[in-house]
Amino acid sequence: MxxxxxxxxxxxxxxxxxxxxxxxxxxxxHVEEGEFIAxxxxxxxxxxxxLNIIGGLDHPTSGHVQIGxxxxxxxxxxxxxxxxxxxxxxxxxxxxxxxxxxxxxxxEFVMLMQKKSKTERNKRSxxxxxxxxxxxxxxxxPAELSGGQQQRVAVAxxxxxxxxxxxxxEPTANLDSLSAxxxxxxxxxxxxxxxxxxxxxxxxxxxxxxxRRVITLVDxxxxxxxxx
Amino acid sequence: MLLKISWRNIWRNKLRSGVVIxxxxxxxxxxxxxxxxxxxxxxxxxxxxxxxYLSHLQIHHPMYLTEKTPEYTIPNSNxxxxxxxxxxxVIASSARVLASGMITSPKSVSGVMICGINPQDEFSVSTVxxxxxxxxxxxxxxKHEVFIGSKLAEKLNVKVKSKIVLTFQSVNRDMTAGSFRxxxxxxxxNSIFDETTIFVxxxxxxxxLGSEDAVHEIAVxxxxxxxxxxxxxxxxxxxxxxQAQTWKDLSPELRLVIESFNEYMLIFxxxxxxxxxxxxxxxxxxxxxxxxxxxxxxxxxxxNKKNIFIMIVTETLLLVCIGIPIGLLITYLSVTYFHTYGIxxxxxxxxxxxxxxxxRVYTYLNYNFYIPVxxxxxxxxxxxxxxxxxxxxxxxxxxxxxKI
Numbered sequence: 001m002x003x004x005x006x007x008x009x010x011x012x013x014x015x016x017x018x019x020x021x022x023x024x025x026x027x028x029x030h031v032e033e034g035e036f037i038a039x040x041x042x043x044x045x046x047x048x049x050x051l052n053i054i055g056g057l058d059h060p061t062s063g064h065v066q067i068g069x070x071x072x073x074x075x076x077x078x079x080x081x082x083x084x085x086x087x088x089x090x091x092x093x094x095x096x097x098x099x100x101x102x103x104x105x106x107x108e109f110v111m112l113m114q115k116k117s118k119t120e121r122n123k124r125s126x127x128x129x130x131x132x133x134x135x136x137x138x139x140x141x142p143a144e145l146s147g148g149q150q151q152r153v154a155v156a157x158x159x160x161x162x163x164x165x166x167x168x169x170e171p172t173a174n175l176d177s178l179s180a181x182x183x184x185x186x187x188x189x190x191x192x193x194x195x196x197x198x199x200x201x202x203x204x205x206x207x208x209x210x211x212r213r214v215i216t217l218v219d220x221x222x223x224x225x226x227x228x
Numbered sequence: 229m230l231l232k233i234s235w236r237n238i239w240r241n242k243l244r245s246g247v248v249i250x251x252x253x254x255x256x257x258x259x260x261x262x263x264x265x266x267x268x269x270x271x272x273x274x275x276x277x278x279x280x281y282l283s284h285l286q287i288h289h290p291m292y293l294t295e296k297t298p299e300y301t302i303p304n305s306n307x308x309x310x311x312x313x314x315x316x317x318v319i320a321s322s323a324r325v326l327a328s329g330m331i332t333s334p335k336s337v338s339g340v341m342i343c344g345i346n347p348q349d350e351f352s353v354s355t356v357x358x359x360x361x362x363x364x365x366x367x368x369x370x371k372h373e374v375f376i377g378s379k380l381a382e383k384l385n386v387k388v389k390s391k392i393v394l395t396f397q398s399v400n401r402d403m404t405a406g407s408f409r410x411x412x413x414x415x416x417x418n419s420i421f422d423e424t425t426i427f428v429x430x431x432x433x434x435x436x437l438g439s440e441d442a443v444h445e446i447a448v449x450x451x452x453x454x455x456x457x458x459x460x461x462x463x464x465x466x467x468x469x470x471q472a473q474t475w476k477d478l479s480p481e482l483r484l485v486i487e488s489f490n491e492y493m494l495i496f497x498x499x500x501x502x503x504x505x506x507x508x509x510x511x512x513x514x515x516x517x518x519x520x521x522x523x524x525x526x527x528x529x530x531x532n533k534k535n536i537f538i539m540i541v542t543e544t545l546l547l548v549c550i551g552i553p554i555g556l557l558i559t560y561l562s563v564t565y566f567h568t569y570g571i572x573x574x575x576x577x578x579x580x581x582x583x584x585x586x587x588r589v590y591t592y593l594n595y596n597f598y599i600p601v602x603x604x605x606x607x608x609x610x611x612x613x614x615x616x617x618x619x620x621x622x623x624x625x626x627x628x629x630x631k632i
Contacts, residue, residue, distance in 0.1 A: 057528055057626040078532060085530025092629060096525040100236035105229070112229045113530050161530070 003068075004165050004197050005031035005054055010063035012049050012220075023049040024060070025220035031165065034195040036188065038202055038211035046220040047201035048169055054199070055088050055167045056080045068164060085113055089158030091168035095150040097142040103129060103153045104138040110161045128156035132186055148179025155187060165197035172204045184210050230535060234542040237515070245547060248511045252551030252605070253558060255504045259497040260559040260601060264593035265571070266493065270485050272586040276417045277482060279355045281425065282475045283322075283447035284456045287463065290471040292444055298327055298437050299399045303469045305443035311466070312448055317459060319449045320352035325433045326444040329396025331376075331426060333384035340380065340426050342394055344433030353449040356414050356427070363388035363412030371432045374408035377422025378415040386410055394428070398438040406436055417586045490597065497601055501608045508609060512544055512616035523620050524628020537617045544613035545606070552605055556598060566591040 007029040014021045024046045031037065039047045052058035054065055056072045064073045067087055075083060084090075097106050107125040116124075129138050132152040134145075142150050151171060158166045168187075172180035188210055190196050200207055208214055216224040238245045278284060287308060292300035302308060305323060312321045325344030330337055347366040351357040356375075357365035366375050374392060376384075386392060388410050395405040408428060416422055434442045450456055456474040463472035476483035516523070523536060531539075567590050574587040 052626040055528075057629075058624075081527060081530055081532045084528065085532075090525075090528050092525065092528075094521070094629075096521065096629060098233065098522065098526070100233055100240060105232075109229060110529055113532075113535075157529070 001032040001034065003030065004033050004035075005029060005199075006066040007054055008064045008066075010050070010053055010060045010065060012046070012053060012058070013061040016061065022046075022220045024053065026063075027217075027220070027222055029054065029215070029222075031197060031199065033164075033197055034191065035197050035199075035213055036191045036211055037197075037199045037213045037215060038208045039199060039215050039217060040202060040208055041217035041223075043203075045217040047217055049220075050217065051167050051169055051199065051201050055090065056084050085110065085161060087164045089161060089163040089166035091151065091154045091158050091166060091171045093170040093173045095142070095147065095154050095174070097150055097153055097157070099142050102139045102141055103134060103145065103149075103156075106142070106153055107156045107160050110157060114161060124160060125156070128159055129153070131190070132156045133182075146179065147175050148183060151175060151179070151183055152186065155183070155190075159190065159194075159196065165199060168198060168200045170202055170204075171200060172202065172207055177206075180204065180206060230539050231542060234539050234546055237519075237539075238543050238546055241515070244511055244514070248508060248547050249551045249554070251504060251507050252548060253555040255500050256552065256555030256601070256605060257558050257562070259493075259500045260555075260593060260598070261562055261591070262496065263493040263597065264559070264563040264566075264591040265589060267489060267593060268567070268571075268589045268591040269585055270482075270489065271592055272417075272589060274482050274486070276586065277479060278453075278475055280359075280416050280418065280421060281354055281356070281447075282478060283353050284450040284453050284475055285448040285460060285463075285472060286475075286478055287446040287448070287470050287472045288444065289469075293471065296326075296328060298397065298439070298442065298444070301439060301442045301444055302446065304467065305441070305446065308463070308467055308470060309443075309446060312446065312463075315459070317450055317452065317455045319451055320349070321446055321448045322346065322349040322353045323430070323443040324350070324445040324447065325430045325437065325442050327396040327433060327437060329394055331380070331384065332393045332395065333386045333390065335385040336383060338380060338383055338423070340394075340424055342396060342433060343425060343427050344430035345427055346430050350427070350447075353447050356416065359414045359416050360412050361415045363410065365412050365414075366427060366429060367411065370411070371429050372406070372408050373411040373429065375412050375414065375427040376410055377419075377425065378413050379419045379423035380426065381410070381413045383423065388412060394426075396436075398436065399442070400438055402438075404436050404438075406432070490600075493597070494600060494604065497604060501605060505608045505612045508544060508547070508612035509615055511547075512540065512613055513619065515543070516540060516616045516620045520623060520628045521630070524623050524625040524630075527623065527625040528629055533621050536620050540617035540620050541610065541613040544609050544616075548605060548609035552602055556602070559593075563591045563593050 007027060010024055010027045011022060012024040014023060027050060041047050053060050060073060064071055072083060098109060104125050107128055108121045111121045111124060129135060132155055134149060134152055137145060137149060172183060184206060187198055191198055213227045215222055287302060289300040289302050309321060309323055312318055322345060327342045329340060329342050331340045347368060351365060361378055366373050381387060390410050391407055393405055393407050395403060398404045434440050460472045460474050570588040570590045572588055
């Protein structure tokens with residue numbers, strides 16, 4: 001299997017000059033293509049910080065993160081933005097769609113940044129929205145969609161750029177159980193059909209149950225890493 | 229897509245964007261209308277000054293301008309007048325005999341500039357004869373008539389047909405005096421002119437001065453004011469013994485107004501726009517702070533800093549691009565309306581007339597003036613957007629996406 005993420009001895013320390021707080025402490029993480037991983041742990045255990053570091057949204061205090069062939073640890077902020085554009089899909093807890101754009105435009109947006117042709121953008125955004133079950137909501141703005149539908153648009157947007165992997169920070173936290181279940185089924189299907197790698201941070205038992213690998217973080221350290 | 233996002237973003241908070249646009253429209257209108265009003269006020273003053281007495285060009289003996297004594301008459305005045313009257317650029321000209329003297333009525337006395345004229349010539353270069361409030365202007369053939377201003381009549385407590393005595397120095401430096409009857413009273417927009425200038429027949433004044441061919445001043449009215457500089461140069465070269473001057477030379481304060489008007493007005497507009505800039509900065513800063521999470525998300529999914537910057541600047545420019553045409557349209561309509569009907573400011577007429585200003589102002593704004601104002605407004609908008617855009621670039625996506 002192809003290695004997607006290779007993180008070595010990552011630490012993130014806040015307040016280093018006074019009383020240091022280790023949000024992530026010496027974590028090693030190796031993720032291969034097609035994995036469906038749940039990152040679990042109590043609040044403050046470092047799940048989001050770890051996701052931010054492997055997603056290139058934050059720099060580790062020490063350690064290295066290699067995505068494919070690229071060590072992203074020392075990339076400049078502008079290079080990181082470009083790297084994220086082409087390599088990483090994000091799904092956020094609060095959906096975070098662009099409120100002034102329609103569902104289709106939201107999905108197209110990332111491809112536009114990638115300078116994809118209009119034909120390709122149109123086709124892929126329509127295909128993805130159809131795949132997530134929103135073929136009839138393409139022209140709806142986020143405010144006209146339910147939470148579950150917004151999160152589906154967010155998943156479609158995350159996949160639009162054809163990333164190496166998708167990071168989802170508590171994607172079901174703001175959804176009712178039906179919407180959460182549907183979303184998880186959809187992501188599991190994408191994982192199975194397209195070999196798309198998903199890494200979730202979650203407290204949600206349903207997500208944990210669906211995951212094929214569960215990594216438990218406690219106090220910034222990996223307590224367990226179980227393949228189920 | 230960025231343009232689309234920017235356009236839609238500015239309408240997310242219609243009230244806030246509306247307030248900025250209205251502020252811009254009012255600011256632009258106020259600045260331009262004030263310029264049009266000021267220009268109308270000064271243009272009226274300049275027109276009055278030229279049409280009442282100054283004319284576009286005046287010719288004197290070079291020493292007369294400093295000494296103002298009657299012996300400094302224009303040499304070869306007949307040749308000069310003949311040449312001027314044959315020039316196709318000239319509408320009319322008037323040869324004047326001048327003397328500084330005293331006017332005495334039974335009740336009072338005042339210092340005046342006595343202007344000896346040929347009525348037919350003078351009233352073709354000057355509009356004084358159209359501004360008679362009592363009696364009439366000088367008549368041909370009636371030698372001992374005097375035409376005075378209303379302010380002077382009031383001061384001397386005289387009216388039409390009253391007798392006054394003029395006393396002045398002759399070319400021989402002897403005092404000479406003569407009795408005149410008031411034929412008419414004029415009232416111009418300039419109360420100082422009305423108080424200090426009187427008109428008599430040139431022949432009687434020249435006779436009393438003791439120099440019957442005396443001409444101290446030739447006033448020339450041109451078809452096109454723009455020709456005044458070339459004609460002045462031509463006359464000065466042709467007749468080295470005289471000194472021709474344009475109205476701008478004779479009235480440097482008016483020249484200053486004309487030449488520095490645009491600069492003053494642009495400074496004035498700049499001050500208004502500066503105040504407006506802070507309003508725009510405040511609004512855009514609020515918009516950027518409110519959308520912290522959204523901007524963080526855009527950075528997270530791959531919108532680079534250059535595009536974030538462009539997005540914020542575009543939003544600001546769009547607000548301005550909506551405000552500018554509305555502001556310009558309202559300005560154009562109001563300036564055009566008041567250019568036709570004028571603005572009555574007669575409530576201040578006493579003070580205005582002391583400075584030679586009209587009590588009705590016809591607004592006017594040169595179209596060329598709009599362009600620098602538009603550019604200045606766009607420049608201000610660009611400057612205003614820099615700080616909010618800079619603030620947006622400071623966001624760290626990992627923190628910004630967690631903001632509520």
